[in-house]
Amino acid sequence: MTALNRPVSIDEALWSLCLKVDTATVSDVLNARGTFNKAMAPGIVGITPSTRLIGLARTMRSRPRETAPDAGREYALLFEAIDGLSTGEVLVTDTMDCCVWGELCCERSLVKAANGTVIDGYHRDTIRVIDSGLPVFSRGAHPSDMLYHREIVSINEPVHCGGVFVSAGDLLIADCDGIVVVPAGQISAVITEAVGKSEVETSVRTALRGGATAAQAFEKYGVF
Numbered sequence: 332m333t334a335l336n337r338p339v340s341i342d343e344a345l346w347s348l349c350l351k352v353d354t355a356t357v358s359d360v361l362n363a364r365g366t367f368n369k370a371m372a373p374g375i376v377g378i379t380p381s382t383r384l385i386g387l388a389r390t391m392r393s394r395p396r397e398t399a400p401d402a403g404r405e406y407a408l409l410f411e412a413i414d415g416l417s418t419g420e421v422l423v424t425d426t427m428d429c430c431v432w433g434e435l436c437c438e439r440s441l442v443k444a445a446n447g448t449v450i451d452g453y454h455r456d457t458i459r460v461i462d463s464g465l466p467v468f469s470r471g472a473h474p475s476d477m478l479y480h481r482e483i484v485s486i487n488e489p490v491h492c493g494g495v496f497v498s499a500g501d502l503l504i505a506d507c508d509g510i511v512v513v514p515a516g517q518i519s520a521v522i523t524e525a526v527g528k529s530e531v532e533t534s535v536r537t538a539l540r541g542g543a544t545a546a547q548a549f550e551k552y553g554v555f
Contacts, residue, residue: 335350335383335384335385335386335419335446335466336386336418336419336444336445336446337418337419338386338387338417338418338419338420339417339418339419340387340500341387341419341518345518345519345522348522348523348525348526349385349502349504349522350385351526351529352504352522352525352526352529353504353506353508353529354370354504354505354506354508354509354510354511355508356525356528356529356532357504357511357513357521357522357525358370358511359525359528360521360524360525360528361511361513361517361521363524364517364520364521364524366514366517366521368494368495369495369511369512369513369514370495370509370510370511370512371449371492371493371494371495371509371510371511371512372493372494372495373509374470374493375449375450375451375468375469375470375492375493375509375510376468376469376470376471376507376509377466377467377468377505377506377507378454378457378460378461378466378467378468378469379461380507381507382466382467382468382505382506382507383466383505383506383507384421384446384447384449384466384468384503384504384505384506384510385446385502385503385504385505386419386420386421386445386446386447386502386503387419387420387421387499387500387501387502387503387515388420388421388423388497388498388499388500388501388502388503388512389412389415389416389417389420389421389422389423389486389487389499390422390423390424390425390486390487390488390489390490390497390498390499391408391409391412391422391423391424391425391483391485391486391490392425392483392484392485392486392488392490393424393425393427393431393477393481393482393483393484394481394482394484395480395481396478396479396480396481396482406478407483408482408483408484408485408486409431409477409483411486412483412486413436413439413440413443414439414443415486416440416443416444416445417443417444417445418443418444418445419444419445419446420443420445420446421445421446421447421448421449421503422440422445422447422448422449423448423449423490423492423497423503424448424449424450424451424452424490424492425451425490425491425492426451426452426491426492426493427450427451427452427477427480427481428452428453428480429452429453429473429475429476429477429479429480429481430452430453430454430455430472430473430474430475430476430477431450431452431453431454431477431481432448432450432452432453432454432455432460432467432469433454433455433456433459433460433476434456434459434460434463435456436448437459437460437463437465437467438463440465441463441464441465445465446466447465447466447467447468447505448465448466448467448468448469449468449469449492449493449503449505449510450467450468450469450470451470451491451492451493452469452470452477453469453470453471453472453473454467454469454471454472454473455472455473455474455476457472466505468505468510487499493510495510495512496512497512498514498515500515501513501514501515502515502518502522528554531552531553531554532554534552535548535549535552535554535555538551538552
């Protein structure tokens with residue numbers, strides 16, 4: 332998998348912590364803090380089981396296409412969204428029942444040092460997308476291009492993706508368990524707490540392997 336690039340707005344120390352956490356731990360921390368409904372609904376998955384994604388959201392809102400696109404502007408805002416990606420960003424779509432991503436989108440995103448895309452819709456060019464190394468999460472593959480179905484109408488406005496509202500600058504973490512969204516204002520606190528929880532879970536794992544019962548481990552460490 333392509334190395335995940337550090338967004339400029341996240342310092343090196345915090346980014347190193349971001350790379351240590353997984354979605355399950357972060358989801359637990361968000362819920363414990365009273366920040367609910369930040370785990371996307373099942374169905375948006377990595378293009379391979381090992382695909383992992385971490386980065387800051389750049390959002391893209393769409394609507395159903397009602398008329399033929401203007402000649403020369405068929406992909407105007409899609410191109411603007413991709414060309415405007417910054418280092419460490421993840422392009423996030425709203426809900427769309429069509430294909431919006433393919434190998435050429437991957438190539439441009441890699442040049443921009445982006446960290447991937449999360450699509451509440453479909454991708455195509457599957458083999459070449461995998462070969463590109465860009466982390467891609469979607470609802471699956473479909474060959475019909477979005478040109479005939481939807482148009483992009485705005486960039487970096489809040490979108491509804493996988494049942495979760497995502498705003499530009501939110502942190503997305505995605506792995507084989509799903510996708511979680513950390514609100515921009517909570518990134519440092521949530522990631523720090525998640526790392527601490529992961530360290531406690533390591534102690535629980537060691538205790539269980541040493542013969543402790545589940546109840547004993549939970550009583551001592553408070554997590555399971």
